[in-house]
Amino acid sequence: MNLDRLPEDCFAHILSLTSPQDACRSSLASSCVRAMADSDSLWDHFLPSDLKEILSRLVFPIVYSSNKQLFFKLCSPCLIDGGKKIFWIEKSTNKKCIMLSARELSITWASHPLYWTWKPIPESRFAEVAELITMWWLEICGTVNTKMLSPNTLYTAYMVVRFADRAYGLDFLPSEVSVEVGDFKAVGKVNLSPQEGRRKHYFQRVHFLKEMGALRSSLLKDEESIVFGEGDNGWIKIELGSFFNDCNGEELKISLREVKGQHLRGGLIVEGIEIRPKHH
Secondary structure (H helix, E strand, O other): OOHHHOOHHHHHHHHHOOOHHHHHHHOOOOHHHHHHHOOHHHHHHHOOOOHHHHHHOEOOOOOOOOHHHHHHHHOOOEEEHHHOEEEEEOOOOOOEEEEEEHHHOEEOOOOOOOOEEEEOOOOOOOOOEEEEOOEOOEEEEEEEEHHHOOOOEEEEEEEEEEEEEEEEOOOOOOEEEEEEEOOEEEEEEEOOOOOOOOOOEEEEEEEEEOOOOEEEEEEEEEOOOOOEEEOHHHOEEEEEEEEEEOOOOOEEEEEEEEOOOOOOEEEEEEEEEEEEEOOO
């Protein structure tokens, strides 16, 4: 079959059922196929359905001449909502990703200068980060509407942090982490250890079943899971939990807390919470 004889809209529809990477590869077939693979109608399928809203929230407007060019520019992290969030598209899957800055989070006692300090650092993508000076109570929470994410997609939330040279007391007791949306809640524990970048851990997934009025839980032993992972510019990503976005537009609640210990701790630097598709 000669692909050059296919109507442009037909071929674009076929490519729209694949991925951005496949569309780029197909453009090598011939000059005619390249024109179809670069068409605005095709790349419109790969762009978010709420594109106009996203563009209106950008801190720095994007200049583009085609939908394909716009797609690849959105694959780079873009500041939105006055610089308090970052949005980008995952290039391989065209899924939406988002990061909440520390200013967008609810950090207990963060406004008290004796306990937390806000400051800019060159390695951060945001204007400022939060550093724990000293405190016995650690509680960091974030919320976001799942409409900001791609539907029918499995996501993972990460806390993006680093440790100051003076960090102390953070791993005296494990911190509790949780991800909750709708009737689903995943909870677990993690040690905030400046000395270790990888840890084995136990993760508990709890499902709330409204229809049955019952609570069902299962404890999964996962000794190969990586709680800590290296991020960009020396940042460390702490896995908080995974969830499936089923298009209901519900509020996603994410937290990391350790409120049982009475010891002081300090030196934790928080950049924000990152939410991106989970890959097996």
